[in-house]
Amino acid sequence: MKSIVAALDLQSQTELVVSKAIEMADKFESELHLVHVVAAVGTYVTTNMVDPLAGIETAVLPNEMDLIEAHKNIAEEQLAKIKADFSSRELITKVLLGTVEDEVIGYAREIGAGLIVIGTHQHSGLSRLLNGETSVRILHEAQIPILVVPTIEQK
Numbered sequence: 001m002k003s004i005v006a007a008l009d010l011q012s013q014t015e016l017v018v019s020k021a022i023e024m025a026d027k028f029e030s031e032l033h034l035v036h037v038v039a040a041v042g043t044y045v046t047t048n049m050v051d052p053l054a055g056i057e058t059a060v061l062p063n064e065m066d067l068i069e070a071h072k073n074i075a076e077e078q079l080a081k082i083k084a085d086f087s088s089r090e091l092i093t094k095v096l097l098g099t100v101e102d103e104v105i106g107y108a109r110e111i112g113a114g115l116i117v118i119g120t121h122q123h124s125g126l127s128r129l130l131n132g133e134t135s136v137r138i139l140h141e142a143q144i145p146i147l148v149v150p151t152i153e154q155k
Contacts, residue, residue: 001114
């Protein structure tokens with residue numbers, strides 16, 4: 001297995017997911033890519049996209065771009081800290097922009113990953129079905145093995 005992607009939400013218990021991803025990468029002697037997706041749902045990233053329903057040219061408002069850039073910078077800082085904390089192993093970090101499922105799966109395909117590692121918050125099965133938890137959506141769409149690491153939410 002050449003590469004492994006660990007999708008991180010950068011919330012509580014991220015270290016648990018990173019540790020499990022490192023364990024798997026060490027076991028398979030794989031490159032490890034830590035990725036975080038900054039969600040840009042409901043915004044257009046370019047200014048020349050046309051809304052097919054209204055036929056009106058749309059654009060991202062400057063405040064939206066500032067907010068996206070701020071989230072991206074924070075995520076890069078957090079990934080750099082994780083990389084420093086686990087300095088005994090080479091880690092590749094990447095911040096992606098878009099929807100979590102599309103970006104994680106697309107990135108895994110792009111680098112030829114053989115495994116995706118993702119954390120899941122321990123909700124009930126019914127809650128998962130109703131909320132469409134990200135890890136469940138990735139499980140349905142990815143064409144490679146997924147390792148789901150259960151995490152305990154802090155209350």
